Amino acid sequence: MLWSLVLAASAVASPKPVPPASVTVAVDSSKHELTITAGPYDLPNMPPMDEHAMMDLGMSHDTPVQHFVWPIDGWFRGFRVALSDAQGHEVPRHVMHHLIMVNFSRRQLLYNAAERLMGAGTETDDEVSVPKTIGVPMSPGMKLGMYVAWHNDTGKDLNGVYLKVTMLWTPSNQNPQPVNSMPIYMDVNLTVGASNTFDVPPGTSSKAYEFTLPVGGRLLGVGGHMHDYGVDVKLEDAETGKVLATVKTTRDAEGKVTKVSRKLFGVSGDGLKLKADHRYRVVGEYDNPTDETKIKGAMAHMVGLFVPDDMGKWPKIDPTNPTYQRDLASLQVRGERGAEGHAGHDAMKMDHGQMHAEPAAETTHDH
Ligand SMILES: [Cu+2]
Incomplete structure (x- = not known):
């Protein structure tokens, strides 16, 4: 059974070029998956370009950090990313240049900076995961944030694009517990x-x-x-x-x-x-x-x-x-x-x- 629940809906609006987009979080507790849906995004076509030149020129379309709250007691162990347009058609994954997930509730080991929980780029597999014997410990109420850099070089404008990030977790009652x-x-x-x-x-x-x-x-x-x-x-x-x-x-x-x-x-x-x-x-x-x-x-x-x-x-x-x-x-x-x-x-x-x-x-x- 899908137990779906909207846990957060915060529009982190900026008056800048990025259209206001909202983020919702849905939990499927039987599959042990949490799906974050963010959008809509309008992505104008941009010329193909060396990726770092593009960065230097500020030509990637960076979204603001969109905040949500992690609701689960367990271990984060992988993710899937999918893009679709306003009509629900699949959008090529590579227009998402990169995606970064920040955990504002924990520090990095070396740096006095918020944890970067995960990242996905143009080459990332559709689903990436670690074995269930290991995982990143997570607790309810952790403050997460996500931002994306877009680079649409498909040759046409893409409107009403939605991003779905599905995060896989291991429940706290797994025996033995993950490391x-x-x-x-x-x-x-x-x-x-x-x-x-x-x-x-x-x-x-x-x-x-x-x-x-x-x-x-x-x-x-x-x-x-x-x-x-x-x-x-x-x-x-x-x-x-x-x-x-x-x-x-x-x-x-x-x-x-x-x-x-x-x-x-x-x-x-x-x-x-x-x-x-x-x-x-x-x-x-x-x-x-x-x-x-x-x-x-x-x-x-x-x-x-x-x-x-x-x-x-x-x-x-x-x-x-x-x-x-x-x-x-x-x-x-x-x-x-x-x-x-x-x-x-x-x-x-x-x-x-x-x-x-x-x-x-x-x-x-x-x-
Ligand atoms: Cu680099």
Whole structure:
């Protein structure tokens, strides 16, 4: 039986180019699915364009963050995305350039910023999920928000488009209970609330960020994200110099990135052990074959699923922290100006992909 219930309907209207759209949440407690429907959106046709040039020019149609409340006690374990037009016909998925789900009720592990629960991009499979033995712990009342960047290059305007995001969950009475697995995001150059892009000089270059974790745990797997001329992203033990994990790009003859590999340490196995208060480093390497510096042309980050040894030591949100406030402020202005990068948007996308059935699967570069 479908037990459907409208839990939230909030129009986060902005007087800007994005048409006002509403979001509703329906729960199907027999299927253990929650469906978020957002829309309608009018998406004018836009010329095909390099994705990052498009971002730089603010040509993607960013929606404001649309807020809703998560109603379930359980574990989030995957999602499906579908688009339809006013007549109910299917709309090509790739016009949704990316979708980011923010959890305002929990902090990221490394950064004083709201959790990015999941992301989906043009290349994401129709359904992505992790095994029922693991999941992201969720509780009723958690404040979530979702935003989308549109890029309609279908050659015609699309009107009255609705977005349906179906989130899969595992109920709290499952026995044995899933292992708490948290999204982790490690960027070589993130300023929270601002940008994570950097310049790429001619030849080889690298950028690194060192960090410690407030709680130890196990990394189940990682994916990564780089821009053109990117070579690889490595996670290193900064105290010994040992390389712990590497994700590599696939590049075409011009150095354009077409794929980033994933590394799976094992969903049921031990994973990669990371210690609390130990220095680690995430490093991004680039190789620019041209003789020109690509200004703000690069990004490099690693994302994954992390099982903390003690969930009680997960860092708490400090609403008075200036960095945290900058993150919130940057989310509030979304949809009101050109895109300000997309740090963290693909955290869960990679996670899901790598936990998905095909261990050899690779992710296509996208935003
Ligand atoms: Cu990027």
